[in-house]
Amino acid sequence: MRVLVTGGAGFIGANFVLRTAARRSEVRIRVLDKLTYAANPATLASVADTVELVQGDIADAELVDSLVADSDLVVHFAAESHNDNSLSDPSAFVQTNLVGTYTLLEAVRRHQVRFHHISTDEVYGDLELDDPARFTEHTPYNPSSPYSSTKAGSDLLVRAWVRSFQVPATISNCSNNYGPYQHVEKFIPRQITNVLSGVRPRLYGDGRNVRDWIHVDDHNDAVWTIIEKGTIGETYLIGADGEVDNRTVVETILELLGRPRDAFDFVTDRPGHDRRYAIDSTRLRTELGWQPQYVDFRSGLSATIDWYREHESWWQTAKDAAEQKYAVTEKVLG
Numbered sequence: 123m124r125v126l127v128t129g130g131a132g133f134i135g136a137n138f139v140l141r142t143a144a145r146r147s148e149v150r151i152r153v154l155d156k157l158t159y160a161a162n163p164a165t166l167a168s169v170a171d172t173v174e175l176v177q178g179d180i181a182d183a184e185l186v187d188s189l190v191a192d193s194d195l196v197v198h199f200a201a202e203s204h205n206d207n208s209l210s211d212p213s214a215f216v217q218t219n220l221v222g223t224y225t226l227l228e229a230v231r232r233h234q235v236r237f238h239h240i241s242t243d244e245v246y247g248d249l250e251l252d253d254p255a256r257f258t259e260h261t262p263y264n265p266s267s268p269y270s271s272t273k274a275g276s277d278l279l280v281r282a283w284v285r286s287f288q289v290p291a292t293i294s295n296c297s298n299n300y301g302p303y304q305h306v307e308k309f310i311p312r313q314i315t316n317v318l319s320g321v322r323p324r325l326y327g328d329g330r331n332v333r334d335w336i337h338v339d340d341h342n343d344a345v346w347t348i349i350e351k352g353t354i355g356e357t358y359l360i361g362a363d364g365e366v367d368n369r370t371v372v373e374t375i376l377e378l379l380g381r382p383r384d385a386f387d388f389v390t391d392r393p394g395h396d397r398r399y400a401i402d403s404t405r406l407r408t409e410l411g412w413q414p415q416y417v418d419f420r421s422g423l424s425a426t427i428d429w430y431r432e433h434e435s436w437w438q439t440a441k442d443a444a445e446q447k448y449a450v451t452e453k454v455l456g
């Protein structure tokens with residue numbers, strides 16, 4: 123089976139490539155990645171003999187057409203993925219998340235290639251802290267940020283291409299991922315690497331915002347489950363019942379690293395900051411039989427801390443660049 127993985131040098135895509143290469147010898151993997159600031163080609167060094175890395179843009183129609191023509195399956199992870207960046211400059215988000223996805227859809231339409239689109243729970247907007255509801259496949263779209271609105275738009279493009287052109291596609295919307303190889307601009311690796319660098323963790327707003335954490339391996343196993351057992355044209359929500367507020371995450375990181383639990387700072391809030399996300403993944407579990415393996419967030423977090431402690435050379439350069447960006451807008455409060 124020939125699989126084209128877009129965004130395979132980023133966090134979730136690279137974990138997908140490494141896990142697939144280790145477990146599925148029948149799969150020939152080719153990665154298409156623009157190698158933006160978010161990518162780290164070093165992540166794929168251990169599979170360089172078997173995985174081909176093509177540096178290129180998913181919005182490059184000619185390149186995409188030739189790669190899709192030589193594939194049986196496209197797994198589409200590539201995106202501009204960070205909300206804070208989308209607030210300072212949305213242009214790359216529109217280009218990659220919308221035009222890039224459109225370009226891939228036209229190629230899979232021409233060649234009738236199976237397509238799986240990776241998306242996010244953020245397309246559903248946010249929930250109040252005390253709302254008993256969780257997101258399901260039937261929740262109306264209500265995105266808040268330039269990032270989530272472009273992901274919502276890309277999902278709608280996929281649905282339209284399925285209905286209008288019979289493109290054989292599925293969609294998954296997953297909650298917040300954590301694990302190895304995540305860029306240090308994101309919340310959990312930022313706070314871990316802050317503490318490892320002797321800097322206090324930084325909480326936006328009041329720190330009570332809730333995210334629904336899932337280990338990246340559980341996400342990627344769910345993706346394979348949907349590819350193999352899912353129904354064409356359908357959407358599946360991926361989540362592992364991992365709701366935790368941001369303050370608790372920071373306190374746990376500090377505790378696991380042997381620091382006082384209150385050794386953090388509050389900083390200026392993210393504009394339009396979504397309050398809470400929560401996924402109901404009943405459909406994926408009951409219809410397709412997927413179950414998460416990482417059910418204890420604290421031990422998954424502890425293993426992730428160990429990984430960052432042992433891989434400083436992987437993150438140090440990106441850390442300096444990310445903190446320079448944050449320094450422009452972020453102010454420590456009180």
Ligand code: NAD
Binds near residue numbers: 131159162198201204
């Ligand atoms: P990431 O930012 O770590 O990686 C994105 C990758 O896409 C990078 O390697 C980057 O170089 C590549 N890329 C960006 N623009 C490109 C372009 N125009 N052409 C080709 N490659 C390009 O992102 P991630 O966190 O791994 O997220 C991967 C996917 O999963 C995204 O679609 C994201 O919306 C979705 N998602 C992420 C999470 C999460 O918690 N991180 C949760 C749910 C869904």
Ligand code: DAU
Binds near residue numbers: 242
């Ligand atoms: O829900 C899925 C989404 O999760 C994905 O679609 C996105 O690609 C991914 O980036 C993530 O989005 P979030 O905005 O939830 O993730 P982020 O890591 O940026 O922030 C997580 C929470 O932590 C959020 O409430 C903001 C807060 N935060 C973030 C940073 C970077 C802080 O309090 N301090 C920080 O320094």
